[in-house]
Amino acid sequence: MAKVSLKHIYKVYDGKVKAVSDFNLEIEDKQFIVFVGPSGCGKSTTLRMVAGLEEITAGELWIGDKLCNGVEPKNRNIAMVFQNYALFPNMTVYDNMAFGLRMHKVKKDEIDRRVRSAAEILGITEYLDRKPKALSGGQRQRVALGRAIVREPNVFLFDEPLSNLDAKLRAKMRTEITRLHKRLNTTFIYVTHDQVEAMTMGDRIVVMKGGLIQQADTPQNLFRWPANKFVAGFIGTPQMNFFNALLTRRQDGGLDVRTEGFSLTLTAEEACRIDGAYTHGDRTVIMGIRPDDIRPCAAAQPGKGFSAQVALVEELGTQTLIYANTNESQLMTEDSPTAFCSAAGEGTGISPGSIQQFSVDTSKLHFFDEQTELTIKHRMPVTYAHCTVKEGKLSILGSTVPLPEALRARLADGTYQARIPEGALCVADKGCNGIVAEADCTGKDEYICRIACGNEWVFLKHTGKCEKGDAICFTVRLDMVDWLDGADVVVKGMEQTFRLEGKFVRSGKFRSREHYIELDGCRIQTPFEFNQRMYDCGRTIFKRNLAFEGDENSIKITPEGTQAQVVELLDYGEAKYIRLKLGNQELCVKTVEDVRPGSVTVTVDVGTLKVYDRALDMLLF
Ligand code: ADP
Secondary structure, three states: OOOEEEEEEEEEEOOOEEEEEEEEEEEOOOOEEEEEOOOOOOHHHHHHHHHOOOOOOEEEEEEOOEEOOOOOHHHOOEEEEOOOOOOOOOOOHHHHHHHHHHHOOOOHHHHHHHHHHHHHHHOOHHHOOOOHHHOOHHHHHHHHHHHHHOOOOOEEEEEOOOOOOOHHHHHHHHHHHHHHHHHHOOEEEEEEOOHHHHHHHOOEEEEEEOOEEEEEEOHHHHHHOOOEHHHHHHOOOOOOEEEEEEEEEOOOOOEEEEEOOOEEEEOHHHHOOEOHHHOEOOOOEEEEEOHHHEEEEOOOOOOOEEEEEEEEEEEOOOOEEEEEEOOHHHOOOOOOOOEEEEEEOOOOOOOOOOEEEEEEOHHHOEEEEOOOOEEOEOOOOOEEEEEEEEOOEEEEOOEEEEOOHHHHOOOOOEEEEEEEOOOOEEEEEEEEEEEEEEEEEEEOOEEEEEEEEOOEEEEEEEEOOOOOOOEEEEEEOHHHOEEEEOOEEEEOOOOOEEEEEEEEEEEOOOOOOEEEEEEOOEEEEOOHHHHHHHHHOOHHHHOOOEEEEEEOOOEEEEEEEEEEEEEEEEEOOOOEEEEEEEOOEEEEEEEOOOOOOEEEEEEEOHHHOEEEEOOOOEEOO
16 A cells, blocks of 8 residues: 655656656555546656656656665566556466566566456456467456566556557446456546546546646546646537636626627626636636536526527537537638537427527636636636725724834825735734625635625635634735735735755865855855755756755754845734845845844845756756
């Protein structure tokens, strides 16, 4: 039994081809994880790194509580099943399954027990004496599974094991592998390019593209809350429809959506998770509607549907797919921006060429940024709140507090929008008061709560039981808030991490050699363990351009140490920050010290720094 952790794993071929980037994943013991994505996205490479068939360029692979980067494949207690099952043609099924165990010098009767038990599980007992050529494709794949099962591994790895089989057999083997997982109760990692296979088999699915994880989540969450347009289009058949749209916030808190061919109206509740930065009517976004959420109807309600001309109707039995276009001159062009697919039940009686009304389920729309293609409709959205600054006081979400020192000189009297990030709202005994309007359960005793606070909504994460109608009290961490006037950021929230750029250098002869982080205009000596980790990154480490990322624990003001200039002090009451100049670079850190402007000495705890290779944008450790 084993849990598998992949921490900031990278694979770089020939020092330049990045096949896998910053792959982070915790796979719980007994989980069924599927890696899915188009060809070349890095799924096999990742799997092969877990198996030990491919060297890991950077990052850590843990199996159970053992760091496995350098461990031989045979010592990882892992079994792998490939697409090409490569059975020995001259051996019987029994011998094919027993072969690995014989090589490992397992006792004869133990081999017999394991082979018979695996054959029983897979229903191939009656073929044990046959040679592979006397088996069907599905039976051969079962023997390959058997060969893995007899090893009794902690983790099973599957690399597209079903792609050689025909569609019918593939569907059958899919359920068999799912059943096998339940029966063996072991960790499964399964690679496929087929999203249906992924959705039906995995407890959790990792969607990959271009060597990067796009989203790792349950099948249901991938479908309901896709992180970007790629995941939205990749998961679900028929594919999601995409339209360019402009969004304008309405007086009633709802939203007007305008596309080239039609307009829709969202209620305040339907619109409340959409990022407010996109709702001023001047920024094109991508709207996604799944075919199941556009349905033919007799007469669409205003703002909830539209009419379009039908181009094609596909009767698929229980389902009918209707391809239509709101622009009849582009009726038959598939990539027309106004074309879409609608999914209906059987026997719609709709014929090509006709004008048809369609209604849209506006609660199920998806929205993405036009450039980054990231979702702008979040399950846990950023909260926007109106606030007023007057005579040194701040009124926000129904409560009035003294304006923190750090904001006094920057926020003139007036009204602002506060953009409050996740983590800046905390449940507390006193502070702002609200009522839970919606409690969305995201795990055991974990909720995303929408809280009505006056006529505004606030989103926060809550642990412990919580339901609609509960009274709730919370505080806002003002240091993390961005203050906006219209679309302009007047004061940015404080970053919780800093980044310095520099190199790793050494000086002196062998015995008295010293190592440093060299920043532009200053040097920080580094201790033995840190140097060791740097050397582990390869001999080119001294040539590389590096970045060092730290947080409030990484730098302290001490009586002795490296010289730094205090540029600014920012006092937010409970949280204080200092902006420092270290060499020629500025950084801002949270502090508990009382410091004055001028020169100070600081100690950097290099053990807490994250080190990046800047050219490859790769976390080294
Ligand atoms: P997938 O399994 O998702 O189809 P792979 O993991 O096989 O993708 O490959 C990921 C990327 O790494 C691809 O762009 C591929 O060309 C590249 N790649 C794989 N193996 C090598 C190699 N030995 N040398 C250089 N590039 C490679």
